[in-house]
Amino acid sequence: MTHYHWGIIGLGDIAHQFAAGFKSEKSEIYGVAARRLPKVQAFAEEFSIPTVYETVEDLLADDVIDFVYIAVPNNVHHQYIMAALQAGKHVLCEKAITMNSAELTEEIALAKEKNLVLQEAMTIFNMPLYLELKKIADSGTLGKLKLIQAPFGSYKEPDPTNRFFNPELAGGALLDIGTYAVSFARFFLSATPDVLFSNVLPFETGVDEQSITVLRNQKDEMATVSLSFQAKMPKQGIVAYENAYITVDEYPRADKAEIVYRDGHKEIIEAGNTTEALNYEVQTLIETVEGAKNRTLPLTIDVIRILDDMRRFW
Structure with a gap:
């Protein structure tokens, strides 16, 4: 059975909820990255996440990461989604997935080109x-x-x-x-x-x-x-x-x-x-x-x- 590795981008409240309750037979949270390294280190220690990346770019460059969970403010969702897809990662992004339809259209086109899955973290x-x-x-x-x-x-x-x-x-x-x-x-x-x-x-x-x-x-x-x-x-x-x-x-x-x-x-x-x-x-x-x-x-x-x-x- 394939086992997948998640990388988390962002340290907001929803990222804490995601890490605290994470249960998956087929995957695990492998690494985390955000702007402030001391907070990233504390987050990783709190949730027993094995890998701390100094930058988001380092996380996306790691071939071990299969999926990226994006939990940053809405205004930068598009930036990180495009970067993750370009790096060959499947993406689960918090709601609202984008600011507008133009951004989403661009993301979907890139996901299709890269043969990747893009989904919004919409509970409903x-x-x-x-x-x-x-x-x-x-x-x-x-x-x-x-x-x-x-x-x-x-x-x-x-x-x-x-x-x-x-x-x-x-x-x-x-x-x-x-x-x-x-x-x-x-x-x-x-x-x-x-x-x-x-x-x-x-x-x-x-x-x-x-x-x-x-x-x-x-x-x-x-x-x-x-x-x-x-x-x-x-x-x-x-x-x-x-x-x-x-x-x-x-x-x-x-x-x-x-x-x-x-x-x-x-x-x-x-x-x-x-x-x-x-x-x-x-x-x-x-x-x-x-x-x-x-x-x-x-x-x-x-x-x-x-x-x-x-x-x-x-």
């Missing part, structure tokens, strides 16, 4: 619960999809110097939490939607503080996406069909959902485990490298295009 596309819910929806028992509601509100201290509100660091609700809400909607929609309407309230730095968006596709399936960085909202996704509706609480890493039918009876669907969310992303990338269809990338392409279109309205 990898959680077993969503795969199970999609099977149920595709069976036809729920009827035609009508409406989706995808709210996401998170209160951030209104500090212009914080990365959440810093335009130089690709701040704003859209790229931080909005990508989850749009991904939730896109996962259940049976065809690519268009943005019918989107309105934004900007923060003083110019980034988006809150917004409301309406999506609709050619099958007349519709979705609303509501985002805020100054008001906390329950992360409860609702997917309404003719015969029933699905509610998913804490939808970014959900492992449980409820289906409520028109006659009032309820069904609980459980699959996977919230605590293993990042490992499902690892598993999907390995399966794709080993020949499975890249089922998440087409969804990612649509989501990034939708984010582009929302900003055009703004």
Whole structure:
């Protein structure tokens, strides 16, 4: 059995989560690199990672590394993705994978040229619960999809110097939490939607503080996406069909959902485990490298295009 080696680029909170919970029979975390070497050394010691690289370039030049997990700020995702692909590494990059569709198109072209796999670390596309819910929806028992509601509100201290509100660091609700809400909607929609309407309230730095968006596709399936960085909202996704509706609480890493039918009876669907969310992303990338269809990338392409279109309205 092939055994793969991961290299981590970046030391943010999500990188700590990735390393702390990493479980994979087919792979291991082999090395880590970031800008500040003392922090890299501390990170490697904390998570028993055997190799510390002085630079990202050193990590990418190491032939032992098969996969690169990129966990740096959004504004430099493209830079590191292109470098990793150019170095011949398969890439799992944190959300939002790119700033825009133009960057993603360039990355996909390079991945194809190099015969490499590129995927976004979007939990919603990898959680077993969503795969199970999609099977149920595709069976036809729920009827035609009508409406989706995808709210996401998170209160951030209104500090212009914080990365959440810093335009130089690709701040704003859209790229931080909005990508989850749009991904939730896109996962259940049976065809690519268009943005019918989107309105934004900007923060003083110019980034988006809150917004409301309406999506609709050619099958007349519709979705609303509501985002805020100054008001906390329950992360409860609702997917309404003719015969029933699905509610998913804490939808970014959900492992449980409820289906409520028109006659009032309820069904609980459980699959996977919230605590293993990042490992499902690892598993999907390995399966794709080993020949499975890249089922998440087409969804990612649509989501990034939708984010582009929302900003055009703004």
